Amino acid sequence: MSTTIDVPESSNVNVKGKALVVAPAREGGIKKGIAIMDFILRLGAIAASLGAAVSMATSDQTLPFFTQFFQFQASYDSFSAFQFLVITMAIVGGYLVLSLPFSIVSIIRPHATGPRLFLIILDTVFLTLATASAASAASIVYLAHNGDQNTNWLAICNQFGDFCAQTSGAVVSSLVAVVIFVLLIVMSALALRGR
């Protein structure tokens, strides 16, 4: 009699009374699917974050003329926000590479909650880091495109077109990494619950 009780007990929270015997196996499959998706998304996030870092770090444009007062040159280290983006995206990319083994453990053992909990907590921290750097760089890119009339900050993208295009690309790439992080956290939360 104890075995007939065991099966509904271990799955009663999620399944709520229907298909009690089939549920645990199917749920393991869903978890494995989530873990595999997690791994693939992490690879995408690595590409996006390192792409953003490299794209921003190589942005540099010098105009072929100069005056007595200005040296018409723009590079990422003119702006703290762009330097912040390069450093942060490199750190985030490094974290994502180091997180791949934990993602693989989740694929091999879909019911282990330790790796998932570890990943969801660190993902949240690095999501915040990535979002902060992407948003601060986006804010500077916006200023470079549009300028600000009240403070007399002039748009520089008319002169530094290539520089602006490259930095905008880096910001878009880092925003892709942010979106992937949000998906990773939502998927980990779903997998943590469906146990």
Added chain:
Amino acid sequence: MSTTIDVPESSNVNVKGKALVVAPAREGGIKKGIAIMDFILRLGAIAASLGAAVSMATSDQTLPFFTQFFQFQASYDSFSAFQFLVITMAIVGGYLVLSLPFSIVSIIRPHATGPRLFLIILDTVFLTLATASAASAASIVYLAHNGDQNTNWLAICNQFGDFCAQTSGAVVSSLVAVVIFVLLIVMSALALRGR
């Protein structure tokens, strides 16, 4: 016999064989504590986000002199990033108020995973929103304080001291909301696991 089997079954995943009878009650207490902490932190986050919105929305300074070309006036709607912060922080504050009932449900029923899952997913989305607005505003505040030599964007905080102080305060307040969001997500993840 079925009742004596029920107790170890419902707690076997976390406790792994020791103190099987005592564990469920203690774990429920931990979960209830996390839920109460969650509620209190949400109240703090409401104060921080609405404080940031109001502080930024009321920032306005007009200097007591003007020239033919410039009207020396600074307000939050001169900068898109500051407008973004006001709108975003108002939305985040509204979401947090609406999330309070779900937090109360978690206090009353510490073992229910539905509300926690709902909150962790929406918290992640609004964490991203809050971080993006806080970081983009912080980036503009940094420029207002320090300026940028390469692009000839001059620091305006020498003139607009009060404006800068008030917008900096709003940014700090929104960063407090971000930190609370990270804590909320980590706590929800811990509570989701410990089932």
